[in-house]
Each structure stands twice: as structure tokens, then as C-alpha cells.
Amino acid sequence: MKNSRKLFIFLVFLLPVFGRCESDLPYKDCFKNFNLPGHKQLGRNIDRVLFTILRKIQLSPVNYASHFAGRGSNAIYGHAQCPMYINRSECYSCVLKAIRRIKKDCQSSAEVEIWYELCFLRYDSTNFFKQVVQGPVFGWSQKQSPVAHSLDFIKTVNSVMAEATMRAIAASTRYGGMESVNSENNVVVHGMVQCTGDLEPLECSNCLNSLVKGLRSNCGGGAYSDCIMFAPSCMSRYVGVNRT
Known part of the structure; x- marks a missing residue:
């Protein structure tokens, strides 16, 4: 895969994974011809x-x-x-x-x-x-050597994404961002999630919670340094950046 990035496509709530390359952007589906x-x-x-x-x-x-x-x-x-x-x-x-x-x-x-x-x-x-559209989810992860002190990094990722999700659900923009420093390896974890603007808080919550769970199966449980996922009704991303 180009630049060691692993691209995946899976169905919401089912999560079978298929390899692709980031160079496949844009991802598109054309139906009902x-x-x-x-x-x-x-x-x-x-x-x-x-x-x-x-x-x-x-x-x-x-x-x-x-x-x-x-x-x-x-x-x-x-x-x-x-x-x-x-x-x-x-x-x-x-x-x-x-x-x-x-x-x-x-x-x-x-x-x-x-x-x-x-x-x-x-x-x-x-x-x-105003509906969560269930369909294909695309994304990629930076599959490299596990981040140093990966268990602590995973905890930080989980905490950041949980807080970002709560902020998105509460915000009128349906956007939530959060960052936190993982003190064990001096890495800043930036996380963001967003639902489409038509969703109500409950629908946004359902979409994001399903998507964030995908981190566990598609991003080394949160140990990879960068992971992004796109769904028809929401998206999520986190990235770990060395602190300067």
C-alpha cells in the first residue's frame, strides 16, 4: 500500500474490512441508474x-x-x-x-x-x-510501528474521541474537537468528529458511537498514529503529533 497506509471499507454495524489505497480518493458510489x-x-x-x-x-x-x-x-x-x-x-x-x-x-x-x-x-x-444513513464507510489508517507506550496512547485516543463525541452531540454544528497530551510519549492527540447538519442529537450519537467503535478494529485499537473514517452521516479522525 502507498506510504504504508491501509485503506478500509466496511459496513456500519457489520464491519467487514477490505484493503484499498489512499490514492483511491475520491471514494464514490453511484446507484439507481x-x-x-x-x-x-x-x-x-x-x-x-x-x-x-x-x-x-x-x-x-x-x-x-x-x-x-x-x-x-x-x-x-x-x-x-x-x-x-x-x-x-x-x-x-x-x-x-x-x-x-x-x-x-x-x-x-x-x-x-x-x-x-x-x-x-x-x-x-x-x-x-434527519436519518442515519447506513451504508459503506471508507477510511484509512497509518499502519506503522506501534506508537511508543501504545497502551497509554490508546487510553488517550479513547478519551479524546469520547469527549469529541459528546461535544459534537451537544453542538448545533454537530462538530466536536478535542486534544490531549499523552505524557508517556510526549505526543499530542488531536481528535475530531462530525455529523451531517440535518441530524438530531440522538441520531448523531448513534452514528458517531458506531463509527468510533471502528477504531478498535481498524486502527490497531487506537495504537496507530493517524486514522480517519467517513460514513454517509458522520465522520471521525484522530492524529498523534510529536510535541515540540
Whole structure:
């Protein structure tokens, strides 16, 4: 694997793991293919949703935007999100890149998910707003020699991610960040989690708790120095950085 990074894809709550490479970015899924000439209104609604999301995300103070268009069999629901630690300009650029990639690779699909490291975009002909979408989860971990004093490092990772999760559930932005110093090896552990902006606290909690549990099976139990996971409704990441 490139740069010794191990990329994994698994299903929420089932967690079977398959190897991939970080160079596979972006990760995307295109479902519900349709015949474009025979469904012109559906195609127009997809375009309307995508470009309204792009306009909204440029102005959003929380790096989240959603929109829907149409009704019945022509309805399309969509949203996009970026981590709160990047600015609006970076978020806009990433979402624009995602839309261009979707228009190229998923032109005749009524259900699409695409992940870049700095943004996520999803649309569907079924209304998924305010629901935890169960589906594929992508991510990678820095699989290297175990961090020195790894048991203490794991405890620090678990503590950081638990606190970040509680902060995200309580925050209107559904974003939580936390950092802590592991005194045994002088490493600062930075952790962040985020749910999509449409989720209520309970749904956000369910999504994040399931995702953070994946650290145990996909990040050496929390011993690897860097691990990130993307799900359709939430994401998590921690990274250990040597203290200077």
C-alpha cells in the first residue's frame, strides 16, 4: 500500500474490512441508474439540487448545505458538508470539485455519495434527511510501528474521541474537537468528529458511537498514529503529533 497506509471499507454495524489505497480518493458510489433521455425532469432536479447546494455552501457559517427539488418519482434530496476546521473558500472548492466529478462519473444515477478528505456530498431520490444513513464507510489508517507506550496512547485516543463525541452531540454544528497530551510519549492527540447538519442529537450519537467503535478494529485499537473514517452521516479522525 502507498506510504504504508491501509485503506478500509466496511459496513456500519457489520464491519467487514477490505484493503484499498489512499490514492483511491475520491471514494464514490453511484446507484439507481436511470435512462437520462427518458427522465429529463429528474436530471434537471439533480442539477438544481447540486448547484443550489454549491451556492448555499459558499455562504454557510457551518460548512453545511442541503436542498431538495421535485416531487414523487422526480424528487431529489441532497446535502454537502465540510469539516468545521476548514474555511468557507476551501469548503466551496472541495464541493465544486465533488460536483464536477459526479457530473462526469455518475451522470445517470439518482443516488450518489462522494467523499474527499475535506468534503462529502450525497443526493438521493429517497428522502434521507434527519436519518442515519447506513451504508459503506471508507477510511484509512497509518499502519506503522506501534506508537511508543501504545497502551497509554490508546487510553488517550479513547478519551479524546469520547469527549469529541459528546461535544459534537451537544453542538448545533454537530462538530466536536478535542486534544490531549499523552505524557508517556510526549505526543499530542488531536481528535475530531462530525455529523451531517440535518441530524438530531440522538441520531448523531448513534452514528458517531458506531463509527468510533471502528477504531478498535481498524486502527490497531487506537495504537496507530493517524486514522480517519467517513460514513454517509458522520465522520471521525484522530492524529498523534510529536510535541515540540
